[in-house]
Amino acid sequence: MSTQESNFQRFVEVGRVVLLKAGPHSGHIAVIAEIIDHNRAIVDGPTTGVPRQSFPYRHLTLTPLKVKALPRNAGSGTVKKYVEKEEIVAKWDSSSWAKKRAAVEKRRTLNDFERFQVMIHKKGRRDRVRKLLKSSKA
Known part of the structure; x- marks a missing residue:
């Protein structure tokens, strides 16, 4: 064996x-x-x-x-x-698993206006990333 x-x-x-x-x-x-x-x-x-x-x-x-x-x-x-x-408890709270669960829970509790603000921030971040990539390629 x-x-x-x-x-x-x-x-x-x-x-x-x-x-x-x-x-x-x-x-x-x-x-x-x-x-x-x-x-x-x-x-x-x-x-x-x-x-x-x-x-x-x-x-x-x-x-x-x-x-x-x-x-x-x-x-x-x-x-x-x-x-x-x-x-x-501190180790758990600092783990990526717990942080991800907290982010999902926070996202679930957002109201309509807060979801709109998240969308605007994501669009702004996306535009900044695109401009940086374009300038680095040129």
């Missing part, structure tokens, strides 16, 4: 930071505190407002972030201490 490298980079494990895809806390991040079985895990997000609860894997998205050395079946206080120590 040969041992092969896995193609997967993110695994369901205690301490893995996950993004919730369903339920009232959809869009928030939480940490896997304990693995129940091959379908569910206990997630906890004491710093993001997600209560400790059982959550099916199909409603979770694994992120590249991980809380190192989190003990199995850690309580909410312990999870909060580890998350704050490693500044997980």
